[in-house]
Structures are given as structure tokens and as C-alpha cells.
Amino acid sequence: MASTNHIVIPGQIIAATTNEEESFLRGHGTYLENMDDNPSSSSTANLIISSNDESNSNNNSNTDQGDHNEENEQPIRQNQNLISSTTGTITRTNKLIQVTQPNAIYAPQTGDPIIGRVTSLTAAKWNISTNLTCVTLPASLPLTGINLPDGMQRMRTSADALSMRSLLKEGDIISAEVRMVQGAGLGGGNIVLHARSVRCGKLENGCFVMVPSWLIARRKKHFIVLGCDNEKGFDGIKVEVLLGCNGGIWIQTAMMELEDMEESSGGIMEQVQKIRNDHAAKVLVMEERIVLARVRNAIEALKIVFCRITPENIVDVVKAVAEFGYDVVDMLRPEVVLKITECTRKRV
């Protein structure tokens, strides 16, 4: 039995059932094959797919196509091999064996924060593109999934549907949360978003960067504020970074915290709306722009050297830039990139 964190390549046998006790469960990135067959031949695997009319692409990746042999159709259990269909590491939970690709295309999970762009409007929903550089997964934000500007909770009327463009129009960048992954098949299809929480909604007056989604790991907090401790390179300016799980990153100057608002009348949503409007109308001064650009280029630099984009890494790079005294313009020159990301790369 292969241990965890073991790297496998397509066609490699991960596990084999020889008796009743040693059973396992097939997960993402694997397929089952009878032992009698030629185990390493990928053509056999492909044959099985074509003979079976069902195509089952896991939503994890395009490459991990595989098929299974129906155990219940065979009264006598045959010895089977569990074979990896992709390159990646093995994760084992109880009897489930999965192969996780290190650079898989974004697979949405409920609760993921994402940053996307409104592509079009249809009846009572906005279509959102979640992956701006790679294959686009269809995602949509229904009209019922946002808070109305007046903060009322009510049925959405056709008048609301008509004035949708006043809330979000094509090209707007929004942060939202994955509510569910719809779709009848295994492949998962449509991502349904919602933007009800106070942190979600239209993003304005900031800067957008797209990175491969696998550079962003799921973490407890995706909406982070940098420069709180007056680190070098931030010049005392607080920068808010929104790390979308789909690879979208939004950078803006930090908005006022909700707790800091005085207990004025009106609900939370009105206050949030006010903060957002204030932020959108704010004119950025030169210093703020420079810091934002520095953070933006720090993220780009990390992307170039394939480093995980975490708050700590971003802060490290920004600090390094300040220490070496590079201009924002020069940050993305190859030799500079290597220099400023040196400590981050070493850590990996």
C-alpha cells in the first residue's frame, strides 16, 4: 500500500485488492482494473471507456478519466488494481484513496470565496466567469443571491430583474462565495454563487490579478489585510487582499472595519453599503497607488516563480523590495524577480 504524500504517475498501480479485508474505495484521479488485464497499458483503460457509453470526467481535472468494473455484476470478486490516472500525490482517508493533482484546474467547493467577472446578464441572474485565463467554468449569480441595496429581505420582483444592470453590469468584478455546485452528472457543471455576506459584492477602486488557482490554498481566511504592523514596504498603508480560490486576486486599500462604525441607526447592510460607496468614491493618493502596485507586482513575481500566494509570502516579497530599494517598475524584470523572491523560494 502506497503511503501518503507518495507521488504517482498515470498508469501506476496504487493498490491492489487480493482478499476481502484489504478493500479500498476509489476516489478522484484513480480507476480500477482487473488484475488479469495488462495493468500498465493505458490503451486497455481507454478501451473500457469507449465500450462503456458513460463518460465520467471528474470535476477535478480533464485528465483523470477512468472507469470501473461493476463489482456487483461479478458474483465472484476478482482481484483488482487501483491505478492512478493522473500525476499527483496520494491522499488516503479511511478506505478512500484519491490522487490529488498539484496543478489541477479549479474545482469549486461549497463555501469557496471566488473573484470573477460578470460576463452577461440573463433572466434574473448574472453569468460570471470564474477563470479568466483557462477554461471557463460556467458560474452564475442569481438575483436572489445578493442583498438588495436597501437591505430588505423580500421576494425579487420583475422590476428588480429589470434593474439588475444598475447593481452589476458586464465587466464588473465581484467577490462571491460558492453556494453549491449544480449539475446532474458526476462532472459537476454549473457553479451557483451567492454574495450575501458582508465581504462579498462588487469590487471597485482596486487592482485585479489572475494567478493559477493551485497557487492559492484553501485557508481559514481569504480576505486579509496586510500592512497592519507597519511592515517595511507598506509605508503605513493598510492593503486588503482578497484571495479567490479560483485564482482571482483583488487588491485594494483597506476599507473601514464594520466594528469601527459607530452604532448608528440602520441595519448592517446599510452600513456595509455606505462603507463600500465611500471606498469606491475615494481618490487614491500617489503613495497608496505605489503600495498597491507593489503588492500587485509582488503577487505577479510569486506567480512567475511558482510560489504559493499566502499573506506571509506577499509580505516577505514586499519587504524584500523595500530593502533592496527597487522601483515598482523594475520589480518584474527577471533578475529582480529572482532576487526579491529568494527568501520565499528558499523556504519551499
Place this chain on the structure above:
Amino acid sequence: MIFLSATTPNTNEFSDWIGRTKKKPVHVIKTDYRPVPLSHYLFAGKKLHKVMEGQSGFLDKGYKEAALALLPLSERQKKEQGAQKKPGVFGGSKQNSATIRRVVGSSHSAWQQSGSRQDWNSLVRFLEREELMPTVVFSFSKKKCEEIAHMLQSLDLNTAAERNSAHLFAIQTMKRLSPKDASLPQVVATCEMVKRGIGVHHGGLLPILKEMVEILFSRNLIKVLFATETFAMGVNMPARAVVFNSIRKHDGTRFRTLEPGEYTQMAGRAGRRGLDKVGTVIMCCFGEEPPPQLMLRNMLTGSSTRLSSQFRLTYNMILNLLRVEDMTVEGMIKRSFSEFATQRALTTNEYPKLLKRGTKALAKLEEEFVRDADIRIGAEDISHYYALSFKLLSSTSEGLNCLLSAVGNTAGGSLVPGRIVLVTSARKKGLVRSPAIVVQPPQISSTTKAVSSPAVCIALFPNSYDHVIDDNKPKPKEFHLNYIGTYKNRKYLYTHVELDEILFISQIKHKIDPRTLYKQESSLGRAHVGGASRVTNSFFSAKPMTRQVDDFGFGNLKARGKEGSRTVEDQSIEKVISLLVEAEAMEDSCSLDVLPLKECSKGGAFQGDDAFRLGDLSNQIINFAAELRTYKSHFHPNLLKHYTAVEKKESLSATVTALRHLLSNESLQLFPDFLQRKSLLKTLNYIDENDTVKVKGRVACECNTCEELIVTEMVFEGLLNELDPPEIVAALSALIFQEKTDVDLDPEIPERLKLACEAMRKIALNLGQLQNEHGLMIDPLEYCNSSLKFGLVHVVYDWALGVPFSNICQLTSVQEGSIVRCITRLDELCREVRNCARVVGNPTLYRKMEEASVAIKRDIVFASSLYVT
């Protein structure tokens, strides 16, 4: 949002909660009358007796009449049944019937307990005659509903035209069912009944029949409807009259009288707005006596049960909240209705502000303390000294408490007048390890065994005692409480000494005359003193203290006036002070011996382990006292000043800690529960150390219908992969089905399924065990038995294989409606497990679950609703 309720008494609290969580104003509108007033009657002796009308309150007259009307009837019944029947002790139809059932046993069928065929026939005829139709008859078991309806076989309450339309509607309904299903005994019986204007409505009925009955009732084609409590909830189906078959029900654990709220809810069905002038509520009395008057009055006029939070943490909820960023479980608990009262108290009492002030003051004190380090030469160990003193004080206090409650006022001679004790109470009294002599032992209240009045002592101030604080004492009179005197440059104080101010008790005991030394205060003076000493506790004590400055001159004057003349009192006080000075010198040379408390316990009446505890404490006190003398601070001339500083700091820090705890998450009622559940999820690998949800957690998030942990473990153990779709649904049915049945596992099911069921049981037991180990109050066996009920495994298995409904009904005693409901919910679970398979990435299971879903979705179980089309 609009919330409607007829039975909630604590509306204001509830609306306050909504308003606070939503941050929106909430308007509460109350109407204190019913548009259609209700009249409550007892049905006795074939007549109605009014017991309450509208808002009038309980009518005793009607009750007495009813009781009277029942008497001859009861005698007749006695004649008929002879010795078989014993009258109930305090009456009540239900009480009676319970006795009947017990005594009569098998010879009579159970329906006798709530009226015979004759009784019911006459009641229904009566209702018809008095034009009280349509009527809802509430009885609290499905069985009884059916039985009473069957008793009325000979009745026909519909006119020919009504019968026709009812019949037509029934035929239309049956068209939705397959011919085989339409010939089910329940269907046939119900259709026959509705034609005659009689209906039954309870959970055991097939959903489509339930709907048919509801619709017919609302069209006034059913005149008498026998229903369970569920009919009163939610659906808007009023009637002209409501009849209670009994006023006791079984609530799952025991038989009890109806709550006033439940009664109101059900009685409220009577009286249709715009159709009836009055709603009639009738309680049947078929026994010999009406229900006890007190019980009845309470039920009719009592206030309903308060709305209380049923908020429970489930694993599903925890996991769902953990994977969403801007909501925390703690926040969720905080906003729940159960925590509302405490949370509101916290914000209104301005605890946060208090905490802020306390923290600031504490920081300042600590800063000062550090700054003053250089003046504490020779007393550098003062902090440790304080800690040890504190321990010693609490040990002594506990020991003395033990002694006092067991031996009496003098604590076995340890606190007799003349005893020398060492007292420490720096901030309140300015005493640190000061010798004091007891002049009056503490008083114990005879009932609570607690100290009602503390001991009175004369204590010697330390040499370093600061004169300034002295000025603020109120009205001290010589030989009275709180008097501060001077003798040979030493100051002494008459004071109450609490038990937790005594450092230890010495072995020295002198002979003194308490009466010459101490004069009782008048009650007025004592109250004054008590008030003053109480305020010194809190940390804003300055104000009340300074107010008393004016009094000082007078008291001091008086004290000075007495100087010069030497009386008996003066002589004895001189003697006492010299004794105290002597004791102080002994302590300085470490020769003041500690009195072991256990020696005083002779003849004491100890409770439980108190005697052993006292022995421990006694040794502890001796050890602590010895250790205390090893500190340099103990002998420091300026001990009082340093000690006061530390005490001030420490007590403030204790207050701040307490406040902080009160405001923190830890003080939430459900917080420990949450932590336990979270640690369990961690051990089971549902979440990682950073509380990020892992694969297992995401699978568990998909399951909402039943015990999510069991399903997840089943999936991850590969249990379902081994089975065929029909076997999978059959196994899953154990998680859905909730009713009690006597059959456990049918022996006729295939071997593989049996094994799977056993494996499920093992998983559940394991989970129960684990939860128990993590501190949750769960009994593994009980958890297993309550979450897994294998009563319908065989039924569902056959159903999934395509056996007709009429056949599977014969496999079990479970009523048709319950089976249908179970299978409907099972379909939901199938979909959830299918989604689990998607999360896991296992197409085999995914397809199997789809097949399973298709297999159970057929015929009567998934017949379309009458309301929809």
C-alpha cells in the same frame, strides 16, 4: 418578516431577540380578543355544561352541574360492570379508564376507556342536532382515531347530494393510484367513511388520503373528523366545534395532561371567522366524574409554555459554518435565542466598559509596581509572599468553616475569647500578619450553618501603619467596633474578623473578660459599619469613604475626652495590648506556634469527608505558615505598604479576569459542547488542525436528513460499495425510520444486507463511544439504538425490488403512512449520498445511488399531491 402566534407568552423577549439579531425595529401587535369567541363545555350526561365562555374565567357552576350529571350514569355503569371496575382515586375520565384497563385487562377492548359505541353515537347525534357540525375530534393516538371512527359505522351524516360529491372526489383521487394500490384496505375504508361524512386524519394515513380528507373537510363534505394533534398545527382548517376525546396525551415519554398552550392551539380550531358566531369546545366525560377541577381550570386559563430555544449544535452545522469564512460557530451560538438573555445582560450592564476601565487601571498599577521595585529592598519576594499568604488564608478559612459547622460557635475552642490569632487584611483594615485577640466568637446561623456574624477581635496594627487612612474611619467609640486606640505608641483596632482574614490560629489563649473589653454596638451603628466595609470591596471605593470625613472630628474628640481617667476597661485593654505586642515579638522570632485545627474537632458532627478534609487542611496550614516565615518579606518593617500594593494589583487582576471570562466565548452555554464536538471531528479526520474542512467533512456536509457521521463513516468504510442498490436503500432506511417496532432484523433478508446492518451498528457504536470519550453526554448503546432502527429494512428492500405496496404492508405492523413517509425521505437521503459519492469521486457509488433512487420512486409512494394539481 411577519411572525404570527396565538400561544407565545414571551412575545416581547422574542421580538427583542429578532430585532437585535437583525438590527431592525420590530413592532409587536397584540389583540386581546378573539374575533370568534370560544365557549368551553363539558359533555356529561348527554348534555353540555359550560365551564368557560370568552374571557369570563372558569365557571364553577357548570363544573358542578357536570359532576352531578355524571353521578347517576356512573351508578348505572357500576351495576353493569360490577366488581370489574374500581373508581379512580380522584376521578377524571382518563384516570378512570386507566384503572379500567389495568383491572379489566383482556376481557374488554381498549376503546372502552374513552366512551363506548353508544357514547360516541349519542355524542355525534347530539352535535348534529345542535348544529355543531363540522366538528374536529382530537384524540391523541392514531389507533384511537381509527377505533372511534369505526364505532360510527352505522351513521350517515351527509345528505344524498353531499354523499355524491364526496364519492366523486374520492373516485377522482383513486384514479391517481394504480388499481392494486386503490384496493388497499386503508384506501377502501377511508373512501367508504368519507361518503358518510366521517373522516380520519393522522400520521399513519397515506399522504394522498390525508390530502383527500383535508380537502373534503374544507369543502364541508366531512362532518366529523377524527384527528391527532398534528391537524391543529399549521394547516388552516377551522371547524364550528372541537371535541376533546381526552385531555391527557402521551408525549413520547409519559402520559400527561395537556399543556395550556397545546390546549389553546387545538381549541383555537373552533369557530370559523365569518361563518360562526361562537366556537364551541367540548371535553368529553365518559367516566363517572369530570376531570379534576384544578387541572381543568389550569388548562383552560393557564398561560402557555414560554418560547425557549431549541438550538442544538449538529456536526453538519459546525462543518458548514467552518467552511464559510465570515460566519463562526461562536457567533452563531451567541446569536441564538438561548444565549440571548445573557448576551443582552452583558451589553446593558456595560460590562465591556467596566472591563476596559479595569484593564487600564490594572496596567497602570502594574507599571507602578515595576517602577517601585527599587524601594522594595528586603522585600523582593513580596509577590510570592502574597500568593502564599492567599493560599494560607483560604486554607484556614475552609478549615474554620468545616469546624464551625461541625462543632459550633467557637470552632472547638479555636476562636474562644482570649485566643490570639494572626490576621492579614491589608487593603480593608491595614492589618498584615497582625496579632489579634478574640473578644467575641463568630455567630453561626442555626439553619444554614453559615457564619451570620463574624468574630470580633482586637487587632494590633503593624508599626508601619499609616496614620492617614485612619482619618477616614466612621464614628469610632471606645470599646466599640471599629474603634482605633493608641497605647504606648501602638495602635489597635476593634474589628470584625472574617474567616478569610485569619492567617492562622496560635496556640496561645489568655484569660480575658470580654464584657469589659467590648461593648455591643447599637443595631444602627452596626448597619452603618457594615455598609462601609462592603463598599471597600469594589474598586471604586473612594467616594463613599471620603463622605464620612466630617464625622471624624466628633468621634475623635470623644475619644480624646476620655483620656486621662483610668478605668477597669483601660486597665484590661492595656493588658491585652501588651499581650498582643508580646505575640508579635514571638512571631518575629518564629516562636508563635500554630494551633492544629484537627485537635479542635472533638465531638464534632462532620458530614461526608469533612473530617478527612479538615485533617489535610490542618497539616497544610502548619506547612504554609512555616513556609511563610522563610520569606524575607514576612519580617520586613514596611510589609504593610508593599503587601497592600500587591493585594490591590492582584484583586483587580482577578476582577478583570472574571469580567473577561464573562464576555468571552468560554462563558457561552454551548461552547464546551462545541469544543468537544470539534475535537471529535478532528480525531475523525473531518477537519484538520487549522479547522479547515477536509474530504470527510465535505461529505458530511452533504447529509442533512439523518445522522451525518454514520453516513459518512459508511461511505468511507466502503460499506455501500459492496451492496446492490436495493440493499443500499434498505440499509439506509435504518437511519431514516424513527418509530419503535418490536421486530429488530428480519431473518429473511439476504446475508449481505444482514452483514451490512451489523457493520452499521458497529460504526454507530464506535461513534457513540468516541463521542462519549470526547466528553459529550452520549451513551454509545443508546446513541446506536436511537439513530439506527432496523424495523423497515425488509419492507424497503422488497419495495426496492418491485414488490407491490399491498404486499409489503403485510410484512410489518407499521402503518402505511409511516412507510410512505420513510421511503420519501429515503429518496432524499439517496440523493445526498449520491452527492457524497461525487465529492469523493466514486462513480460506482454515484450510479448505484441513482439506480436506488429510481427503484424506490414509484406508485403510491410518489403519487402526486392533490394540492399541486
